Amino acid sequence: MEINVQYFIAVSAILFGIGLFGIFTRRSPLILLLSVEIMLNSCNLALISFARSNGQTAGQTFALVVMAVAASEVVIGLGLVVAMARRKADLDVDHLTTLRH
């Protein structure tokens, strides 16, 4: 059956926008990581939609790569959060400016 891929792309754009809004407004590193997850997943949805639109499997293959990237990002990000918590650092991304000076 033929399907409209446009609607999936639109949903993917809306999800990306919501994730972006979260990145802009929240300060807890955990929530920032969750927002990045939303954005990565919306990109996956767009990739898979275009794969369906073109009838090619390549888009799905790269969606798998994006999943691996997201998993790695979570591992490192959560590791950093735990390390910061262990050093009694303030879990607020506006205060984490040590690397900047």
Place this chain on the structure above:
Amino acid sequence: MPLLIGLPGHLTYDIVFVVATLLAIGSALGVVLARNPFHSSLSLILNLVALATFYLLLQADFLAAAQVIVYAGAVMIMFLFVTAYLGGRGGEPARDRPWWQFALAAIAAAALVAEVIFAVVDQSLAQGPHVADSFGSPDAVGTSFLGRYLLAFEGTSILLMVAAVGGVVLGSRRAARRLPGERSALEHELAPHELSVQSQLIDVETRFEVAGTAPEKDDA
């Protein structure tokens, strides 16, 4: 594709799409707006399941399964675990934020969404082609991944290994800065007599009798 009995295939498809869309957008808003990080994580699980539904609608069967297993199974467990580990500290810092920050963030996000939707709305990609039933099967994805895109596969494996090593390094107790003279839990130092008692205990506990054979005797 008659999924629901008594309804034509395309109507069923549309109903599933609308429900999944509402779920995905609502749960994404829940992730971003919830005060409690635990609620955010639970909302993200709902969001991931809604996305897996989209993947099924787009005939990406294998990716839908991988999405549920990898994300909802593994990644979210880690998120919930870390949230529980942090306790109340993982939440949003209680401070007043300027109102224009919300406004600008909303405008920026809305501009991006509008841009993509305008770019897509009148495109020829509206109708997807007819594809074989095997489209998106593990067979098709695996053949593509391990054939033409082998380099991407190898890059992914290296990336995952680097992430695993990085996770171990960041999570190990040695990474935390300690005061001079402070002991970590792993470097539990024992006095010599405690060590000898422990080694004797281990020696006794690991000396098993194998059925049918006589225990060895120490003649020495």
